[in-house]
Amino acid sequence: MRERILTIIEKDSRIDLKELAVMLGKEEIDVVNEIAAMEKEGIICGYHTLIDWEKTSIEKVSALIEVRVTPQRGQGFDNIAERIYNYPEVNSVYLISGAYDLLVTLEGKSLKEVSNFVSDKLSTLDTVLSTATHFILKKYKDHGTVLTQKNLDERLKFTP
Amino acid sequence: MRNPLNDKIVNVKPSGIRKFFDIVSEMPDAISLGVGEPDFDTPWHVRDEGIFSLEKGKTFYTSNAGLMGLRQEISAYINRRQGITYDPAKEILVTVGGSEAIDVALRCMLNPGEEVIIPQPCYVSYEPCAVMADGVPVIIDLKHENDFRLTPEELEAAITDKTKVLVLAFPNNPTGAIMERKDLEAIAEVIIKHDIYVISDEIYSELSYHGDHVSIATLPGMKERTIMINGFSKSYAMTGWRLGYACGPEVILKQMIKLHQFAIMCAPTTSQYAAIEALRNGDEDVAAMRESYNERRRYLLHVFREMGLECFEPFGAFYVFPCIKEFGMTSDEFAIRFLEEEKVAVVPGTAFGDSGEGFLRISYAYSLDNLKEALGRMKRFITRLREEKDKN
Numbered sequence A: 001m002r003e004r005i006l007t008i009i010e011k012d013s014r015i016d017l018k019e020l021a022v023m024l025g026k027e028e029i030d031v032v033n034e035i036a037a038m039e040k041e042g043i044i045c046g047y048h049t050l051i052d053w054e055k056t057s058i059e060k061v062s063a064l065i066e067v068r069v070t071p072q073r074g075q076g077f078d079n080i081a082e083r084i085y086n087y088p089e090v091n092s093v094y095l096i097s098g099a100y101d102l103l104v105t106l107e108g109k110s111l112k113e114v115s116n117f118v119s120d121k122l123s124t125l126d127t128v129l130s131t132a133t134h135f136i137l138k139k140y141k142d143h144g145t146v147l148t149q150k151n152l153d154e155r156l157k158f159t160p
Numbered sequence B: 001m002r003n004p005l006n007d008k009i010v011n012v013k014p015s016g017i018r019k020f021f022d023i024v025s026e027m028p029d030a031i032s033l034g035v036g037e038p039d040f041d042t043p044w045h046v047r048d049e050g051i052f053s054l055e056k057g058k059t060f061y062t063s064n065a066g067l068m069g070l071r072q073e074i075s076a077y078i079n080r081r082q083g084i085t086y087d088p089a090k091e092i093l094v095t096v097g098g099s100e101a102i103d104v105a106l107r108c109m110l111n112p113g114e115e116v117i118i119p120q121p122c123y124v125s126y127e128p129c130a131v132m133a134d135g136v137p138v139i140i141d142l143k144h145e146n147d148f149r150l151t152p153e154e155l156e157a158a159i160t161d162k163t164k165v166l167v168l169a170f171p172n173n174p175t176g177a178i179m180e181r182k183d184l185e186a187i188a189e190v191i192i193k194h195d196i197y198v199i200s201d202e203i204y205s206e207l208s209y210h211g212d213h214v215s216i217a218t219l220p221g222m223k224e225r226t227i228m229i230n231g232f233s234k235s236y237a238m239t240g241w242r243l244g245y246a247c248g249p250e251v252i253l254k255q256m257i258k259l260h261q262f263a264i265m266c267a268p269t270t271s272q273y274a275a276i277e278a279l280r281n282g283d284e285d286v287a288a289m290r291e292s293y294n295e296r297r298r299y300l301l302h303v304f305r306e307m308g309l310e311c312f313e314p315f316g317a318f319y320v321f322p323c324i325k326e327f328g329m330t331s332d333e334f335a336i337r338f339l340e341e342e343k344v345a346v347v348p349g350t351a352f353g354d355s356g357e358g359f360l361r362i363s364y365a366y367s368l369d370n371l372k373e374a375l376g377r378m379k380r381f382i383t384r385l386r387e388e389k390d391k392n
């Protein structure tokens, strides 16, 4: 049941829990309890809204920043990751394999704001060796959702 | 001028859906519960393989029976799902949809005057194809109280010394009924006793929500008298690719391949390459779609129960078949009024045979939002009908 609940609410966190229970062939109370348990266990970490800011009049700039760091003795990357993710403008911090260590995603009001963050805050951290900033020009797909087009139902209205 | 036409085709009734099609096309804002195809797109890796085959210039005819690689994958797939084996070289034909397989099988098996037993409600093509193949359709009216399954008694009663073939189509369109192993065993006995053949249309085999689908061909003594028909339309959301297949004993398949060769040459090449990918790497897609249909099926049944609409629990395909007899109108009348007053398109059960009278076919191959909107309108509509009835 957990996997199905997670698969469904990952796509639609606003689904009515009564409906969800019907769809899964379970009692509503069991679904509610399962979700509560998963929240408590930290499996479900939040319920967010996917927004295409491009379509609003609000200016937003997002960037991906590759960061190379020196791991610290006894701490590995955890300490430096924490120092970065504590900044509220940082959206995500991932430790990754490959040519660099941390992938940081960031949102700011302008190019300048993002650049300033990188040059003033990020690059100046002791353990940061180098950064490479990639500004996002267009989001085609985010969180499994295609942002650029609406899929119309083109099927014939009646087929045998 | 002389009459240019063949009498048999002229006398075939046009599809009962046609009339609704014309009304709906005048109503751009109508929503529909009337489709018989998946709402999913073909999985991308499958489409990609089709595109790739075009890029590589694979644009020629394939061998008549279909790409050997595809027939091998079909054979492996049936073995994996049903535990029986068909020889890719002699016992498998790749066709233009399950539709062509139905037509070709009937034409290769029937002699003039031989009878084909067709349990209804069922898909619309068996009866006309049987007629065009010079066969004589013998209809069994399946019963709501049997959950629209075929019983050995019904079959026995329909068999004459002219009976040649039984068309068996489960999971069923339009009822959503399935036949479980025990149901199949009971009718297999009758089939063997009377020495008849089966054309088993298993196009919805992957959409079975009550244990895995069992093919009648897997029962003892049945493989040699069954043409198993399946395809990619429903299980892999590939209706537009037009690809299906037939498997069966070499004596029949040999003739089917011959007819197919003259009538069609071969099934579409691009689709065949895509289908290889579907069979090789598509099991997870199929499972995910099945799960999603099942969730919507439960939701729909729940809402019908809340509305107090009588409906047996269908365990297959993507249809429910609620009963509307309480309203005292025909399926046609109900469907037309529903369309005109609430702008929702559903298919009257009678489009699938006279025994569909008093029922509607409602498809759940739609997004949950679409279903909710349509069901909201349905609730409003039947509340109004019940009020009208109370007044009279």
Ligand SMILES: Cc1ncc(COP(=O)(O)O)c(C=O)c1O
Pocket (backbone or CB within 6 Å): A160, B036, B096, B097, B098, B099, B100, B123, B169, B172, B173, B201, B203, B230, B231, B232, B233, B239, B242, B243, B244
């Ligand atoms: C029961 C049944 N058989 C066969 C078909 C034909 O499918 P296709 O020719 O797309 O394989 C359909 C399509 O709706 C069907 O419902």
